Amino acid sequence: MKKLGLHQLRKMFLEFFQEKGHLAAKSFPLVPKDDKSLLLINAGMAPLKPYFSGAKEPPRKRMTTCQKCVRTGDIDNVGKTDRHATFFEMLGNFSFGDYFKIEAIRWAWEFMTERMEVSKEDLWVSVYKDDEEAYKIWNEQIGVPSKRIVKLGKEDNFWELETGPCGPCSEIYIDRGEEYTCGSPTCKPGCECDRYVEVWNLVFTQFEKDDRGNYTPLPNPNIDTGMGLERLAAVMNGADNIFEIEPISTILNEVEKLSGVKYGESKKDDMSIRVITDHLRAITFLVSDGVIPSNEGRGYVLRRLIRRASRHGKLLGIKDNFLYNMVKLVIDNWKEEYQELEEREVQISKIIKIEEEKFEETIDQGLNILKEYIKELTDKKLDKLDGIKAFKLYDTYGFPLDLTKEILEEEGLSIDESAFNEEMEKQRDRARKARGDSDDNGWKIEENLSSIIGTETYFKGYDKLSLETETLMIIKENEVSEELKEGEEGIIILKETPFYGESGGQIGDHGIVYNNCGKGIVKDTKKISDDKILHFVVMKNGKIGNNEKVVASVDNKKRYSIARNHSATHLLHKALKEVIGEHVNQAGSLVTDERLRFDFTHFQGLEIKEIEQIEKIVNDKIFESLEVLVLEKTLEEAKEMGATALFDEKYGDKVRTIKIGDFSMELCGGTHVNNTSEIGMFKILSESGIASGIRRIEAITGYKVYEYINDMENKALQLAELLKTNRENIVSRAKTLNQENKTLEKEIERLKMKLASSKTQDIIDSAYEVKGIKVIANRVDGMDINGLRQLGDQIKDKMGSVLIVLGTGKDNKVNFIATATQDLVKQGIHCGNIVREVAKVTHGGGGGRPNMAQAGGKDSSKIDEALSKVKGLVNNQLKI
Template structure:
């Protein structure tokens, strides 16, 4: 067989089927679109499911792809076996009601024998047990001998789901020769040995399976094929596994350079090298498709891959982060076919580096604690780690359960996952209880409204802010009533209303109901059980069922809310433009006072990035972009390019809010008519609220104007205090700070001299414990640096000594402990001493055997803490 690298085979395949009239498309994203059943794309046909199911029309009835895929179901076996991997590319040609078995089989044979030049003698095929049609095509038309056509059962050669399109399949095998055989002279496809390798699966979708398990013929049968690119490349190169083919081998070569370890010299090292080689490809492709590390969903898949690869790097002796640099090898070798790898090179490297560095902060501490647990288990002849300990590792140190399991498995140990899950659930319940305790929302306290009326309020608030209406229901507490009197509060349901109910992060409207007999203040508007409810307080008169009234929304408040809501759309787009397309909305709150926008991103924003985002939003406001609202179907909204959380549930009709050509989003909220009405946009804060999720709070319009007025007032006051004008404030502040620093240096110098003057007095109070000189002293008026310097000077004057000093400043207690080398050799450990001493003052700390420091907050207990030193030294020397 001729040898080809992975890229050559991919090109041959796609060119071949393009010449057969197929539309060749780029690989779809690893993130499924419009398929909430899939976390990631796991098969070549997965992105094409709507075409097979008939829910969408394909761009052409013949298509061919090379689809990137990620599977993590067998992640624990990656590196340990030759066949398991998380990332792979799947070649596939597809027919949607066009050609069928004859063409699929003939083209597959042509490609294998003429394009890849595989000897016909090496090829075997399998067909479904009852599929005589496929059998006859292989035998009579292709010329495969009967003894090389194997009939297999439903488990091997029939593809189906619970319901829907399904059908028999036919597989092509390559005979690798007797050296891979099990030795059975009747060995053939279907045997568990490594001789016959299945490389191409042709699925003939010709039936429709119903809920009762009945099969009916499809009017337009389909073809779905799949051939693993890495597998066929390995077989053609007579390689033992996919890690020995190019360009995957280039990743291994780079790992060899980083580690100074040779692949195939040591089995344990080989496992780690293969894990890293596999995972780095998956990591790069996931990040390039917009996935960022998080604690759930596909973000957790990425985090897990990075952490596993990082840990295996440590097992190979790599001390620092390395995956970011290793990603360059993947990008360089795959960018020709996957151009977005090059386009997002900096983003890929940055996200990997940040995540790996985060893991570096916790992994060493977590591994050390887990090692102690393992030692304890072995000493006690235990094989199952307590689930609470595993949970503590996760909850306190960020150490993932799967990594705990993996390390335990290396030691032939296990973990009590049931107890771990119980602890996890208890934590969630505690958090839920805390939220419930803090929840003062009246709507939640009366969540179970008992309406005996099916009428829905007709919402008119998009077009008008005032309307005439009629009361059709009143609720007080959770009971229907007929009347609300003066100063009473209740929920009112109208026939029609201009009041917007809280939804999509936008708060509900406020305003008034009135007629000649009463006036009621609308405090809030919400939806419950599909009913639009107005929470009202009657100012005077009586409000009754059947009353006609005028409903008036607070116009200024609504406009403030609309300004903030429209600004969130501009902000979302500006964030994507500045930070990258991985940015997605993760929550929002829109009130009349401000807007809050949560979004996916992997690090805090720089001052320059925030300025750029703020500037871009304001530029759009100054350009007076028009706002257009269109009601359409969800599919047409997607075709328009509307941004939305498409795994959310939407009705048949959706609202698309379009701001010129700058941003198009699905949104049910209220907006300004022209972006210029926002007036001004000002970012107040940017912060992290969860792993991989950031939050921006901002103001617009009147609030932004009031913010600037307040800022100006503060500048005027500051100018008066510092006795300068506003233009010179910064220079004046620098002058004052320089003066303060100089004065502080003088104070510190004087305090240091004062402390040193006490040196002789301190040395007169040395006590000896088993040949070690011990000094303890509280020193007033000195900072931690002065304390360390004094400790060093005392150490210079003494042989075999341990010194523990303390100082207190502004209520904060500081300790230092230092020891001579000969004292350390005698058993002294300053870190352990200082830790126990600091506990007395309500603090903590630690350090090395010869130097440590700690803090505390109970200055009244300093002397008590220092008195403990003597017994601690004695215990260390007596060990």
């Protein structure tokens, strides 16, 4: 066998099948495209499913790939065994109705025996027990002796889903030798021991399975093969596992260097080293392919991997955040095949660094509390943590449930997940009640209307803002009515309408409907199921009846302002991608005549320079007077043109594509300007976070920007007057006053510290003893948290051995600090636990390390009561 590295094996495999007429395609991203059934790409054939199903025409009927894959089902086992991994590369060759079994088998054998130079005597194969065709090819044409062909059942050698294409498999095994055997005389492929390693699975997709379990032969059967690159490399190099092969071992060696822990000396440490080594590749590739940490979906997978690797770093003694620095090691070793890694290096490192820092904020406090829970369970000889306590860890301290489970499992303990889930559901109920039931009422109205309305409205508002039409139905108080009279409110359904019904983030049009008999004000328009458009009307005068001719006219000024803002969202979306990265995707929007709101996926707040750059790009495109074209395309045509589509949106066969010059192209059903110059100007008002991994920009366009500039001018004049300067000198005057203010604040703090120092002896004299140790619990008003810490340090320096708890309060804002000398910590004193209980009395909370902690509260009237608890808390902690 040839001893070859990962990159050599990958290259040889792809080149081999190129020689056999295959198109060697680049690996698809880990995020599936147009496939909502998968969270992440987990097999070589996954991104090729449309070619197998016939939904798309493949670029060639023979293809070969080395596909990036992530499998999440075994995350908890990664590190515990030598075999499990989250990230891996899958080699594969595929035939879409071209060649079949004989070629697939012959080429697999040729590659293994001639290119890889594996001894024929070391190769075994398995076939499906009823697949005589494959058996004969292996035995009679390839020459594999029958004793090295194993027939296995459906569970091992038949690939199928509930319904759809399926077929038998044939697997190739390498015999690693008798030193790996279990010793059984029947040991062969299929045995649980490590002697026979399956390296290549050949799937012969030759049947269509229906919902009754019938198998119908396919007229054009397919070939789908898969071979794990890392596993192949391990076997070829005589390694026991993938962690011993280059360049994966390079990552492992770096973990050893960072931690000072040697691999192979401790099972517990080895697990942590393997976790970091594996997860580092996964998180690097996931971020590179546009995944950002969040609390759901693939973002949660990434967050979990980062946090798991980070915790195992701490278990190895790595104190600082380290993963983001190790990213470069992965990039340097895989960039030749995956150039996108190097292109996105800064972004990858930044995203991982931010997530590590977020975890750092929660991990220490959560671990201390969990340790207390574990001690309590051990003392009481219990083996299951209360789900309510686990939920408190999750809800109050941001400690992930899966991490709690993993730590408990390491101690031989478990968790009451049912109780945890009950608490989670209670929290969701509280959130729903807090939001109120207005949304639910809206859905009820729509459900009622849907059962009444049996027709659809034809929207003509892209081209016309006024037209003559006919009333099809009038609804008043949720009942069908014959007419709407002066002063009454109701819903009118029109045969044709120029009114855009609220949908896709764009608000509905306003305007009027009228005829000779009456006039109604359209105060809102909504689009509901089956393209029904509802006009919410208040009758101004006269009456409008059912089946009458009317004129429907949209408020032109309002519509035009909405169009400006909607076209601006498209420019903004593209500008965001250019400035902060292709990982940006729309996560929601609201387009009104007043302003626009755009939610997008991103991992941190934007810097001022980034906001300025985004704003400039949008305005540049406005000033370039780009033509805005509306194209009607099939969904596939639009995507092939490069149009951006929302992942969760449902689209019909024909889609409306908005093309803005050569800058932006998105699928969109909203209304737009004809030229970007009509937007006028664009101004970002705010940028903020609204959820984990989701940011929001609010902005204005057109006349609203003019109003905004005037308002800013007026405020500048008022500010100049207050600062007693002219408008041009506002900034320099403000800087001068700010510096003067800082100087005065420093003087005030100096005087406070001087006053506090003068009271230091009084505070020291207030010390009392608890079981032989000195304790101070004192209230010191007029200080901030920094002043309390400094005062605590001064007292410790003077007393040598002491526990100090100080409290201060102002305007119902309470601060506490607790600090103890190291000798008391060794006796059992834990400042974090003491200060947490003290703060609870003032309706607050906090915590920290055994030797230093701080907390806050809300009720300053209870500070003295809180400090009086210290004596009892110390008494309970001392181990005497």
